[in-house]
Amino acid sequence: MRLIFLFSGLMLLLTACQPEAEMTDNKESVMYQKMDIVAPVATKIPKELTIHGDTRTDNYYWLNERENPEVISFLNAENTYKDEMMSHTKDFQDKLFEEMKGRIKEDDQSVPYKDNGYFYLTSYKEGQEYPVYSRKKGTLEAEEEVMLNVNELAKDFSYFNVGSRSVSPNNELLAYGEDTLSRRIYTIRFKNLKTGEMIEDRIPNTTGGAIWANDNQHVFYAVKDETLRPVKIFRHRLGTPSTDDVLIYEEQDDTFSAFVYKSKSKKYIIIGAYQTLSQEYQVLDADNPTGEFRMIQPRERGLEYGIAHFGDKFYIRTNMDALNFRLMSTPENATTKDNWEEVIPHRKDVLLEGMDIFQDYLVLSERKNGITQLRIRPWEGKEHYIDFGEDAYMAYTSTNPEFDTEVLRIGYQSMTTPPTTYDYNMKSKGMELLKQQEVLGGFNTADYVSERLYAKARDGVTVPISIVYHKDFKKDGSQPLLLYAYGSYGASMDPYFSSARLSLLNRGFAFAIAHIRGGEEMGRHWYEDGKLLNKKNTFNDFIDCGEFLVAEKYAAKDQLYAQGGSAGGLLMGAVMNMRPDLWKGVVAAVPFVDVITTMLDESIPLTTGEYDEWGNPNEKEYYDYILSYSPYDQVEAKDYPATLVTTGLHDSQVQYWEPAKWVAKLRELKTDKNPLLLHTNMDAGHGGASGRFARLKEVALQYAFFLDLAGKNEVKG
Template sequence: MTSTPLQNSASTPSAATPPVAKKVPTERTHHGDTYVDNYEWLRDKESAEVVAHLKAENAYQETVTAHQEPLREAIFQEIKGRTQETDLSVPHRKDGWWHFSRSVEGKEYGIQCRVRASDTGDRIADWTPPAVEPGVEIPGEEVLLDGNIEAEGKPFFSVGGTAVTVDGTLYAYAVDNSGDERFTLRIKDLRTGELLPDVIENIFYGVSFSPDGTRIFYTVVDDSWRPYQVKAHVLGTPVSEDTVIYQEDDTAMWLGFELSSDRRYLVLGIGCSEYSETRLLRFDDPAQEVTTVISRDERVLYEAEPFLLEGPDGAKAEKILLTHNRGAINSMVSLADPAELAKPLAEQAWQTVVEHSDDVRVNGAGVTSTHLIVSIRKDTIERVQVMGLAGLGTAAQQEPVEPAFDEELYTAGVGGSDYEAPVIRLGYTSYFTPSRIYDFVLPTAEQPAGELLLRKESPVLGGYDGSDYVATREWATAADGTRIPLSVLRHKSVRQDSTAAGVVYGYGSYELSMDPNFGIARLSLLDRGVVFVIAHIRGGGELGRHWYEDGKKLTKKNTFTDFVDATDWLANSGWVDPARIAALGGSAGGLLMGAIANMAPEKYAAVVAQVPFVDPLTSILDPDLPLSALEWEEWGNPITDANVYAYMKSYSPYENVREVAYPKIAAVTSFNDTRVLYVEPAKWVQELRNRTTGSEPILMKIEMDGGHGGASGRYVQWRERAWDYAFIADSLGASELLPGAGLK
């Protein structure tokens, strides 16, 4: 790559004038194609000139949006006014303790606590969480970690993992103080409150103690921010002597770990979006040998859970539970004997537990000591099913039992379960039902349907009434005839007279589903008459694996055209004025925002792109950049494949900015984001300003102390969301509350 300066420095405009970055042409040549990038120099975050430019961008957006400050403050106060600031989670039992977190009014961060559990012999009673009240201590309550104390004097605070030894004496926690997702691990002796001398720097998410509490496992990232090592630290020994349990050298594979449900194994998960490999380390194996379940060479996408299954004779046999896509694009669940896995794959005999269905996506499966738990997706909705382990994989296998809920659009997922517990914890929410926590009593012969016990519904203050709002499932039709599911949310007083404002939100990547969830901040838009549409576009996972595969690699443009088709549905629905529609998306959804802004700028009054992946080709062409190599399975590899290069170049937002009247655009990003580097929106915004033939402002808002999720601290995050929503509401002329709406 070659660079030639055209100008000596960036201009220094007044705050009312958009900053103009200097042009330093940098040539990038691949597959015979040369692209000249004028703003690649903005990648140097150590440069004082770059930092000054970013600060000028902030000053400009602050000036342009200054009139929105009262609206931002109003939305912030609405979020705050609906939130019970002093609150606590439902305690969950881990071994001999109930763990929970508290939040306190005026404090940014949660406080992690525990209280001792009792074992009376009544299993249901022993797994019934203690009654807790906001602001009221429980006798014997212990504070494990107060995030407010830990964050004091720090620009950023995030916890990347915690762990407690089985005997409850040691507590490990990993903290990030910069937003770059590199954590420092510390260990507290809960008997004395003192920190152990063991401190491990620069680890990634997730920590676990060995069952005997003598070792702690953690993950390390390489220079491209890819987790590639799982290491073990023996307490009391120098960190320099930590053992590498496993190292993954394939730059396109992600590495993680967990303990098996029965804690007999360390389970190493290695994979990408198309195939995977599980390796097992049995804790009682004297040789400490790591074994492979199914080699990645077989190109099977799977997860494996080792466990002991009791047979009809009462003897327990080692089994491997497999959730896999072998001959099953939507995945299925099978049971395998370890001896079978030693054979060539084609010769292995597995027992079917959950068969494949074109209409049901199997997301995962796990076990307790008595039951199989399966997560599935049907008709876009995530559901949970359970069945007893007795007879599993045989003709005597029990029928699945599914907890029943009474809403059409909802999300129900396993929120945690303990191997020995007679209950599993479920999380439930819908668009207008605040988060609920249930315990589902697992089915027995005496109670074959199980029992759903509501433990808590998150309180919403300010006179909230869910019946004031309406959520419906609608369908847009794509140009190729595909039906695209939409979730359409509105205040009940909005009339279908083509006058309201509307927002279309989308993501559409990595097989992630935009499931129904309750959002306090979103109410502030609905209360201003905005119709909020979630477009479940291809590239997501809402309608199974095909839905994902039809929106990735060389079919990625379906994601973008689906979003535009969803916008057209809204424009023609009779609910909104077609001139009052905004678009919203973040990360890969930010790429979506850049693509649709280029494809159909006339359809949007405003676009908000949060931490937007708008320069994907530059990033993925450089395998040394953070996480780039991992993206090849999602987008294709433009380094080796000329067709992928040409296809990506044809939709890359930064490289397809054209001379057209762009709508109002806000690119919201963070300086320390390691997933989507700030340089992408910084370059994009410059090019948009260069090319637009319109007069609408194009802004960049950058959090100088945040990461991919923005700044830390709940009040700061509420203000960030208020900024985004105020920008949208102001752009759509929807600043005023509907009569009777808002805080009561």
């Protein structure tokens, strides 16, 4: 799934505030004074690509040769050009970086959660990029045991990421994944928590997660194929070489992927197989790791379901005869769909997103009118919803590993409220504030205003928009506005808080999220209406939201900016082709822009599993439709807005050559004098740099790009 980790990148910038610096609003970006700097020109090597009697000529196809020194030279040349074009913002970027970093409390600690007799914590220390994972036995007053200090693990690597961490049932062993390349290919490592020593076992080429059987000796894990699709589930016995591991399951359908996890009840190891329109699950008693898995419900085209175990039943969230999903239950030993009984019915106006099960309560995550609501349903007694007192917010259940409790751990934030953790008593309805992310530098939520707006799309559909701005923002059609969206995979973009974003808001920008079709904000139909042969609704919605914001004077007509990443980068490429005149500047992060060529290449990660999202271009109907919007294929000789494109050389989600080819073609054909810049992180992948501060440097680059285009160049601070 090409889910933006620009979004996770945006989401992790969750904390802070400096006094507003003195500005000068120049009429023209300084970049325009540098247009005599010679931009790199990629060599043209024509390659003909023919299917369905149609031949496309791709002059930059050769850029997919990752090991070719000329490719690396081209990427380095583009980086040098970007640096020269942005050199006047170097000090400004440094200031933005320090400003954003300064909002983050460097000595910080997560709210502890309890699991199997231990309290688990994540902490950060001043000046350190990576977390320290630790625990305390029995009580928070107990001595802290450091399980992993990621700063020590990462010190010899330019990129380092710890994947899933799992502790054995006897609390003595830790399994975790480590990625040192940024392609999300993890090696599973093991540590003895009693002695502090690393265990020799290593399991390469995994998704990073190791699922413990109840014997504390066996783990189950998923292995990726050459396209980075997880397709095999193995069983490993501690103390034996990984080459002796037992293959438990292999996915034969190249549109499906496989995964493995453990039920909250700890009773079952569960193997799942999924694609866009279908899932299936098999379970194994965790007390018997060498036993045989049994099927819950065999896959059927169009049947989606997920399972949770409690007591003597499985609870099943499914779309069976329910577009917005409903909740069913079934005896744990009679699990096929003919045994399913309804617990929560389908509702046309409510999307059932998820469930959390407790001894005495069922907690449902439901989305209505674009906002997630938390519904508390006792197994016996009257149900209720949690009242958060705001119209636009982001609420979610957090880490809740225990069954026998009346306390629900939840998270909450809005565009003006930093991430907040509560314990909610499901019986008394009492809400205990555990922690609100501290935002340093004088942040005051009262200085900012958020609104929920509604734009009318060209086909009459109403599209929600979440917007935030400083209280001094003037809604008179004179101000800059940055419009962000994603719009794919049914991924809903909630109105989240970002401390880094304050650096834009304090300088006169408004920031808006367009909740366009292709997401799932308004229910399952919102997703269905924005994929496959309806994909252009996604692009039209974004354009119509932009025009609405200009018409309603939230943005000056020459100061509207756009940003999106991954599949949201596809959105950026499409709207640039469709309405290049609407945007003053665009940032496209790790953009999925070469849709046809990628979806025809089954060797590329994620391709086959996404036919139900974009369509299979081996079928002419989908080929023609995708070709009609594919950003790379639709580049023309015309004026385009100023554009900054970012990518990572090791990106496993959207390969680096897609944005590189797109920039090369834009540079060849565009007729304007607007800046076009490509930034390639030569050490990172889809999520950018590792470390909580290093990735802020790319955010500072993007913000400096927007602010320079807006003529907001600082003269002193």
